[in-house]
Amino acid sequence: MCWGGLGSLRPFPVFQPEKDVADLEAALEQKDVSTLVRILANRSNAQRQSLAQTFLSLTQQDLRARLKKVLNGGLEELMLGMMMTLEQFEAQRLRRAMEGLGTDEETLLEILCLRSPEQLSDIAAGYIKEYQRDLEKDLLSETSGEFSLLLVALLKKKHMLGHVDQDVRVLCKDLNSSKADVAPWIQILTMRDPDHLRRVLIHVEAERGQPVTADIERHFGGIFSRDVRLGLQILVSSIEDPHRYLAQRIQTMKGPVIQGLIVSHSEEDLLAVRAAYKKETGRSLYTTIQDKFKGDIQQILLAICRSED
Known part of the structure; x- marks a missing residue:
């Protein structure tokens, strides 16, 4: 399955599953991590699933189980994650x-x-x-x-038809009220398609004269929990510019966050996230990975990230 067209990982053009299986089997025997990375980080997810099936057919062994025996720690977790759909x-x-x-x-x-x-x-x-x-x-x-x-x-979100002007009025009415109500925000922001919602948020911001996330911070204080404010702010940020939101999330420099995002978005839109990260920070995601990670994990993340921007 490929969920987008701006991924850094694309299907390997000359895919030979039997040859890959032979190389993987030899690398597993020798605990040759570089070869494992070279193959698995240069195949699409669908190709990795095919490799797992071919490996089982030719060796009567489970590729994931073999990887688990050879690898350990964070590298094991990362590569087993790559073998998932x-x-x-x-x-x-x-x-x-x-x-x-x-x-x-x-x-x-x-x-x-x-x-x-x-x-x-x-x-x-x-x-x-x-x-x-x-x-x-x-x-x-x-x-x-x-x-x-x-x-x-x-x-359970759905993309139902709505009217931009009407949705703007509903959200602005709540922001202008002294009593905050999260219900219309949930209803509108989870029941419209992203393009519609971007137009709504642009109009709300123009009418209010400040970012919608700032309005949410002020309006949903008091009795509302931090989680509600955070949820609405992240939802608004992800609608307005999903790649910028992901680039900002990467800046937390938490290892599981960076690894999770890079793997899950590698075939969808990692190129766009990379560009947004460079715009936000002035440095490339590739360089950030070099600074943040070491050893084998650095090697596989750099392979997925692909190149400097």
């Missing part, structure tokens, strides 16, 4: 964001805000298949209040 990988990121103590709200929001209704349907199906758990029920059990309502609305 895209919906499996995003389902794993969602599950890990809800496991253990505390919930990683920003990862939940990133995935639910940016993915289309069709993608979310695939991810939810992958979540059930992998974990035998219902994604909506897990979101409700791990969060509360208006924030839960926002997450579930994002999971």
